Amino acid sequence: MPEHEYFDPGYPELLIENFKSQKTMRWLGANLTDLKPGYAEVTLPWREEFTQQSESVHGGLLATIADNAGGYAAWTLEPNDSNILAVEFKINLLAEAKGDPIIARGHVVKHGRTLTVSRIDIYSVEDGKEILCAIMQQTLICIRK
Amino acid sequence: MPEHEYFDPGYPELLIENFKSQKTMRWLGANLTDLKPGYAEVTLPWREEFTQQSESVHGGLLATIADNAGGYAAWTLEPNDSNILAVEFKINLLAEAKGDPIIARGHVVKHGRTLTVSRIDIYSVEDGKEILCAIMQQTLICIRK
């Protein structure tokens, strides 16, 4: 993984506040549980509403927190007042996500002037053990003010 | 688009019931609003909880209903008691999704013995006009009993 530095010395506090203001994350009960330059971790406590017929969390919700993990990882490298938008993402669902919590860890692979690319690993924590349940590759665009 | 036929003459009633039992869809308030052989439409009324800082629905939630649209499109071609699982999907976010409702329309492009591939178009309905806000390409696996 490449070496990164925070764009803004005021991080991570600013981004943690920003994350809390995301309505979807609040509604899901997801938290930004770790942040480093080029890296973000989002944790989602399991809830029955997230599941389908089985007890496994819906792949779209895994994608939702993974998308944020990759996006905030990118945001650590950009001005706080810029807008980071996902251009696209692709996720492989590898195993059932029945654990509690679900953890998405996003790493910036390439930080470009306009586009940034992240890889995100999503884990289901079962009996204290992390099981890799999905992986994502994501493209982001930074709109600076 | 290829010609398809329902696997089960009892469709679409069986699949409509099945969809209603999906906890995530019920929780989101999403409905299966159309079903034909190799085709499914999922409609999601806009809610503020689905949005981020702006009023646009989170890309992960667009992916969640698109994933179901593609999956149910595939399910029309498979036994009712089989299990259709998304292997992976890739979504491009094309425009803000501020409309009400959001509509995902999934088409089976290739129905294989093990794997099926769908394309899904996601529209945001603004002032009665459908705006294409995302497109998905998805791989599904069918586990037959």
Place this chain on the structure above:
Amino acid sequence: MPEHEYFDPGYPELLIENFKSQKTMRWLGANLTDLKPGYAEVTLPWREEFTQQSESVHGGLLATIADNAGGYAAWTLEPNDSNILAVEFKINLLAEAKGDPIIARGHVVKHGRTLTVSRIDIYSVEDGKEILCAIMQQTLICIRK
């Protein structure tokens, strides 16, 4: 599909010349066989060198011509002296590509100010019949001078 118009009235001649100067396309023997605003078709005569153990053309080479079909479809909407680069693409391989020729047809789905998204269908022509052998979803960036 959305309505598009050529950016440059001198198209398609300019783009056809441009395509011929692409070393990879010339080397493969691929031709730009159709061009409309927001649309391009690339045709590749089958050669044994393109195949793996079976007679099917390598998925990476299907991707190579599909990438160009999507890129030239986008280029019809941009200045001739701009640079169109693929940001990423995702391809599903649906069926063996043993036909002659292979045809990739790219359509612009969304033409944005910076980013453009295309969908590409790849056909294998067997006994005069077109078989859909792969589909691609692609993101492009336009660097204008």
Place this chain on the structure above:
Amino acid sequence: MPEHEYFDPGYPELLIENFKSQKTMRWLGANLTDLKPGYAEVTLPWREEFTQQSESVHGGLLATIADNAGGYAAWTLEPNDSNILAVEFKINLLAEAKGDPIIARGHVVKHGRTLTVSRIDIYSVEDGKEILCAIMQQTLICIRK
């Protein structure tokens, strides 16, 4: 990365022979330069025919060797007489690939009974330094005899 073991004690010799029989790889001049359980490295010497207008290798050709790196990584975990096919792949192009050689390194992330998922990193070697020029996420299917 997960721990893996060769399926067949006769690897890697068998797979190296197999790789050499791939017509596309031979034609491109690509070599299988490293092999471990769940891992394969494919090296491609730069040639002008691989480039477009600039000196950068065509993204589709990067995808071609990356597809093989991911596929052979999977093959180390499967019987020699099985057939490993790419179901789909998605590649992000991160930087120009003007180096010599180009190296694709594929790792199996999840080895399943039917489907296997690999991640592949593609490097361009410039002045002896490896520059990450593309990353891929790939789904493979194993057809056992």
